[in-house]
Amino acid sequence: MTYQFHVGQQVVCIDDKVPLEGGAVVKDAAITEGQVYTLRWVGMASHYVFGSYLGVKLEGVDSKFGEAWGVKDAPFAARRFRPLVKDRMASLRALQNPNQPIAPAPEEPKRRVTTKEEEKA
Template sequence: MNDFYVGQQVVCIDDKFKHVSIDQVIRKGQIYTIRWVGMYSHYVDGEFLGIKLEEIHRGNDDGPEGYGAADMPYRATRFRPLVKDRIGSLRKLLAPSPDVPPEEKPKAPVRKKEKV
């Protein structure tokens, strides 16, 4: 599910790139603003949901380890939406949804009275 949109602020949660020695500029814990979001197809990395950031223009990826992509997006999985009210967002998870009917509690079995 895509929860990202242009103009949204996001936090980097993964700045580690396996098998890449060139600095990829993003930093874990840093806040960025999305300028583009969409599906991206790369001949090495395959197809993924990508994000381009206002603060970073990657330019052409044509260096010695590059793949020739122009302003290649980052994988969206490297970011999460910025949440300013963390407790409030957790409360929303606990609140019942108006679209879903409340679950019926199972009734405890009733024990028949014994005559003694």
């Protein structure tokens, strides 16, 4: 799934786990699954261990994990977040029409849906 992130966008953390060597997994101390954050930076990041990835930085959160490798405030992987969608049903309705955006902006007018009575006429 592809997301289009932008600075100022609100996102929800969907993965606060950090894999360790040997298959162990620990919770990331800087972020919490289910918590809403605001993006302050979005871009490609490169790390000699993790390679290149789409990264995000969050307002009020310093990742701290990159300090061990000499990278201050390293970006989190964007795959660990999803955009906050205020109208969840809009995303499902948009799937019916491939020309519509997945999550319409709140200021967009509501789409009119035809009823069965109108279709029969």
